Amino acid sequence: MAAAQGDGIKRAGLVVVLAVACALPFVLSGFRVFQWTQVCIYAIALLGLNILTGYNGQFSLGHGAFYAIGAYTTAIMIDKWNVGYGWTIPIAGVLCLVVGFLFGWPALRLEGLYLALATFSLALALPQILKYFEHWTGGSQGIVLSKPKAPWGLPLTEDQWLYFLSLVILIALFVLAANLLRGRTGRAIMAIRDNHLAAETMGINSSLYKSVVFGVSAAYTGIAGALSAIAIAFVAPDSFDVFLSVTLLTGIVIGGLATISGAIFGAIFILFVPNWALDISKAAPWAIFGVFLIVFMYVMPRGIAGSLRLLWIRWTRPAVVNKQVQQDVS
Amino acid sequence: MDIFVQQVVSGLATGGIYASLALALVMIYQATDVVNFAQGSMAMFSTYLCWSLLQAGLPYWVAFFATIVIAFVGGLLIERTVIRPVENAPILTIVIVTLGLVFILTSVAGWIYSYIQKPFPSPFPSKPIKLGQVVLGTHDVGAICVTLVVLVLLFLFFRYTTLGLAMRAAAQDPNSSRLCGIRVGWMLALGWGLAAVFGAVAGMMVAPVVFLDPNMMGGIQIYAFAAATVGGFTSPMGAVVGGLLVGVVENLVGTYVSFIGTELKLTVALAMIIIVLLVKPSGLFGRAFVRRV
Numbered sequence: 184m185a186a187a188q189g190d191g192i193k194r195a196g197l198v199v200v201l202a203v204a205c206a207l208p209f210v211l212s213g214f215r216v217f218q219w220t221q222v223c224i225y226a227i228a229l230l231g232l233n234i235l236t237g238y239n240g241q242f243s244l245g246h247g248a249f250y251a252i253g254a255y256t257t258a259i260m261i262d263k264w265n266v267g268y269g270w271t272i273p274i275a276g277v278l279c280l281v282v283g284f285l286f287g288w289p290a291l292r293l294e295g296l297y298l299a300l301a302t303f304s305l306a307l308a309l310p311q312i313l314k315y316f317e318h319w320t321g322g323s324q325g326i327v328l329s330k331p332k333a334p335w336g337l338p339l340t341e342d343q344w345l346y347f348l349s350l351v352i353l354i355a356l357f358v359l360a361a362n363l364l365r366g367r368t369g370r371a372i373m374a375i376r377d378n379h380l381a382a383e384t385m386g387i388n389s390s391l392y393k394s395v396v397f398g399v400s401a402a403y404t405g406i407a408g409a410l411s412a413i414a415i416a417f418v419a420p421d422s423f424d425v426f427l428s429v430t431l432l433t434g435i436v437i438g439g440l441a442t443i444s445g446a447i448f449g450a451i452f453i454l455f456v457p458n459w460a461l462d463i464s465k466a467a468p469w470a471i472f473g474v475f476l477i478v479f480m481y482v483m484p485r486g487i488a489g490s491l492r493l494l495w496i497r498w499t500r501p502a503v504v505n506k507q508v509q510q511d512v513s
Numbered sequence: 514m515d516i517f518v519q520q521v522v523s524g525l526a527t528g529g530i531y532a533s534l535a536l537a538l539v540m541i542y543q544a545t546d547v548v549n550f551a552q553g554s555m556a557m558f559s560t561y562l563c564w565s566l567l568q569a570g571l572p573y574w575v576a577f578f579a580t581i582v583i584a585f586v587g588g589l590l591i592e593r594t595v596i597r598p599v600e601n602a603p604i605l606t607i608v609i610v611t612l613g614l615v616f617i618l619t620s621v622a623g624w625i626y627s628y629i630q631k632p633f634p635s636p637f638p639s640k641p642i643k644l645g646q647v648v649l650g651t652h653d654v655g656a657i658c659v660t661l662v663v664l665v666l667l668f669l670f671f672r673y674t675t676l677g678l679a680m681r682a683a684a685q686d687p688n689s690s691r692l693c694g695i696r697v698g699w700m701l702a703l704g705w706g707l708a709a710v711f712g713a714v715a716g717m718m719v720a721p722v723v724f725l726d727p728n729m730m731g732g733i734q735i736y737a738f739a740a741a742t743v744g745g746f747t748s749p750m751g752a753v754v755g756g757l758l759v760g761v762v763e764n765l766v767g768t769y770v771s772f773i774g775t776e777l778k779l780t781v782a783l784a785m786i787i788i789v790l791l792v793k794p795s796g797l798f799g800r801a802f803v804r805r806v
Contacts, residue, residue, distance in 0.1 A: 242605070289791055296548060300742055301790050307735055308783035429612055436609045467624035473616030477595060480610050484602050 204350060208343040216342045217414070218454060223349035224410045225450035227356055229434045230443065231403025236432075237441035238364060239396045240376030241290075245302030247428035248309045249279050249401040251420075253408025258326040258418040259319055268331050268413050272352070275409035276402045283401020287394040306428040313420040325419030328412065345414045352410065356403060361443055363399075372396055373441075404431075437479055439486025448487040515646045520764045526653035527722075527736075528760020529660035533715035534730075534737035535744065535752035536667070537708035542746050544684040544704040545600075547607050551614035552737070553730030555591070556712030558618050559584040560720050560729075561626055563713075564633060573636045577717060581710050588709025592702040600698075622727040633720035656718040663714055664753060667707075680704060732779070736763070739782040743789050745796025754798065759785060 208216045232246045256278050257271040266274075286305070290298055313320045320326070330341045337344065363369055374382035375389050383389050412418050430453050438449025460471035483490040534552060541549045559580055566576035595614065599607050637655035641648045671677040682690040683700035691697050716730065723729050740759045744751025759782065766781050789796060 236605075289787075293790055296542075296746065297742070297790055299548075300738055301787055303738065304735070304783040304786045308780040311779050432605075433609055433612065436605050440603075440605065467620040469616040469620035470624070471620075473613040473618075473620065476613035476616065477610050480602070480606050480613070481598055484599070484606050 201354075208339075208346045213340065213342045216346050220342070220346045220349050220414050221411070222447070222450045222454050223346070223353045224407050224414060225431075225434065225454060226446045227349075227353055227410070228404045228407035228431055229438060229446040229449045230357065230360055231400045231407065232431050233435045233438075233440065233442070233446055234360060234364070234372075234403065235396055235400035236435060237439075237445075238369070238376060239372050239393065239400075241287075241393065241397065242296075242299040243302040243400070243428075244299045244425075244432060245304070245306035245428050246400070246404050246431050247306045247423050247425065248302075249283060249404040250408035250411070250427060250431070251309055251313065251418075251423035252282060253279050253405030254412035254418045254423070255313065255320060255326075255408075256405070257409040257412040258328060261328055262326050263319075272406055272409045272413075276406040279405025279408075280398045280402035283405075284394050284398030286401070287397025290397065291390050291393055303425070303428070306425045310420040310424050313423070320418075320420070322420075325417060325422075328416045328418075330416045331413065349410055349414065352406065356406070357443060357446075360403075364443070433476065435486075437476070437486055439488030439490075439492075442486065442488035442492070444491075445486050445488035452487070515648075516768070517765075518647045519649065520768050521761055522647075522649050522657075523653050524761035524764035525757055526650070526656045526760070527719075527764070528740075528757035529657050530715045530719045530733065530756075531736045531740045531760055532753045532756025533660055533663065533711045533718075534733060535740035535756045536664075536749055537711040537715075538737055538741050539744075539746060539749055539752040540704050540708045540711075542741075543749075544680075544701050545607075547596075547604065547611070549705075549708065550608065550611045550734075551591075551618065552708065552712055553734030554615045554618035554622075555584070555588065555709050556716035557727060557730045558622055559587070559709065559713035560633070560716035560725060561622055563717055564626075564631065564720075564725055567634065573634065577636070580713055580717065584709040584713035585706040587706075588712075589702045589706040591709075592705035596705070597698070597702075600701075619727045626725075626727070628727055631725040633717075633725045635721035652721055659714065659718055663711065667711075667749075676703075735779065736760070736782055739786050741796075742786050743796060745798045748796065748798035751796050751798030755796065 207219055211219070228246065228250055231249075232243060235241050235243055235246075253275040256275040257268065260266040260271045260274065261268055290301055293301055314322050330345070332341060332344070334344075339347070364372065371382065371387045371392055374385065374387060375392055379389050434449030434453045435445065436449075437452045438447070439445030456475055457468065457472050460475065461468040463471050485493070534556065537552050537556075538549060541547060541552070562583055563576050563580040566579055567573065571579070591614070595610060596607065599610050635652045635655070637651040640651060642651055642654060643649075671681060679690070679695045680700045680703060682693070683695050683697045684704070687697045690700075715733070719733060720729065723733075736759055737756070740756035741752050742755070743758055744753070744755025762785065763781055
């Protein structure tokens with residue numbers, strides 16, 4: 184009974200959030216709309232990384248690289264071959280799926296720290312590699328694109344159109360991820376994280392799953408990268424440095440590992456908190472950001488979504504709280 | 514041939530610096546299973562402190578040793594105040610906290626000292642050493658010597674003192690050590706302090722070459738990661754050999770393989786990391802990862 188009531192409240196909450204999300208671009212200024220577009224884009228990338236790190240237990244410090252590959256795929260296709268921008272997004276996704284799968288295959292042998300290092304070095308090396316293939320990538324100058332106009336004569340500005348495009352893709356990918364993780368596949372993915380030997384004994388092909396999850400995760404991040412290239416209308420190697428990968432990792436831990444809604448909280452954090460930090464201190468904004476990070480980890484070690492979930496359980500089912508807390512701690 | 518020897522020596526010099534930082538990473542990793550992403554930033558900050566002391570008119574070696582003491586205390590304090598509250602949290606939480614430290618240290622250094630590059634003096638004479646036809650930079654040779662001295666001291670400390678033994682014990686088996694009366698928490702803090710010292714030495718040795726700026730250790734930390742990976746994250750000896758190896762390979766490849774030059778140097782580090790991870794994931798000297806099921 185309580186659970187059913189809880190579901191009802193959750194569903195109502197979801198509808199409210201969606202309504203607000205649709206109303207946002209009509210009440211905010213152009214720049215704010217652009218920021219929320221970026222939140223949507225980051226959320227897609229974070230969800231991808233969270234599928235890998237949160238649900239499958241593979242650490243990646245190099246997802247900025249897939250973001251960059253997605254962005255450059257789109258930019259090069261639009262700039263060199265005049266492909267319609269809409270087509271470049273799925274192509275970027277598929278390409279990243281393949282690259283991610285291929286990178287995930289040798290990375291299978293690596294656990295924890297070593298995987299983090301391998302991916303970290305990938306993220307580090309990528310800007311240099313991008314600069315090296317100047318003919319395609321425009322070197323350190325990057326590639327300048329133009330923002331697409333709203334199609335079908337819709338009465339939307341470019342920023343509003345991009346926002347809705349990102350939002351629709353975000354929702355589609357979230358639904359996809361939720362379905363993927365809810366069923367048999369999702370349980371297999373999490374079983375590998377919790378104990379891969381036990382999972383293999385149950386007949387789960389752990390190697391295949393891990394590589395595919397790596398690919399799917401890369402595809403999500405690549406799609407986010409492609410969208411960002413379209414939304415910002417500019418790509419350059421230095422915007423995809425290791426800092427981006429670190430930011431993405433920060434986003435999923437702050438948002439909440441192994442939670443789907445955490446991707447949105449994390450995206451909001453990594454986009455807006457640096458700005459707030461700048462408002463607080465012009466001199467050393469990143470110091471403030473660092474303090475925020477550390478304090479967040481002290482106060483909510485399970486991330487925003489994790490803490491919310493705990494509060495939610497405490498509110499709806501007080502009887503099971505103690506048990507749940509014990510489980511969470513262990 | 515002369516160029517070859519010269520490149521090897523200068524590779525060993527930078528390699529020594531990578532080795533110091535790699536050693537710092539390995540020390541903290543062995544004791545706590547945490548990779549300290551703030552290692553490079555801590556080193557950078559120590560180097561700035563040394564610069565301040567030098568500006569205040571202290572002679573080089575006084576400033577050098579004063580910086581080492583400050584770095585030690587600083588490392589200790591950081592462990593006690595920032596890391597300790599999350600000691601038992603999941604690894605990723607601790608990683609994020611060390612990343613937070615990176616942001617704070619870099620930003621504060623930029624705020625106090627500005628982002629403009631500053632020259633940093635070398636304690637060694639600028640006149641190059643000539644061995645026959647081979648010309649060696651004095652700073653290169655000096656940096657190698659300093660690194661070696663630090664390593665020997667470290668070895669003696671861990672091998673022949675009770676405190677060193679206690680620290681090794683605390684890293685290997687915290688529970689049993691606690692039963693023997695070792696204060697494990699403080700041993701970890703000491704480890705952070707010592708790691709900060711290596712970082713400071715590495716920073717002061719590399720600053721004359723790369724100039725002082727808040728992001729100066731970024732690239733070096735990557736090579737230190739590569740060094741620790743090549744040597745094995747579980748072996749201090751491996752970190753040293755790995756550091757030297759990475760330094761020499763980086764230099765030789767940059768000199769002799771024309772399409773790599775300086776543009777793709779980081780990619781060389783990437784390739785080394787990936788190759789070692791694929792062929793021997795535990796590194797050249799590391800213990801293989803064995804787990805009881």
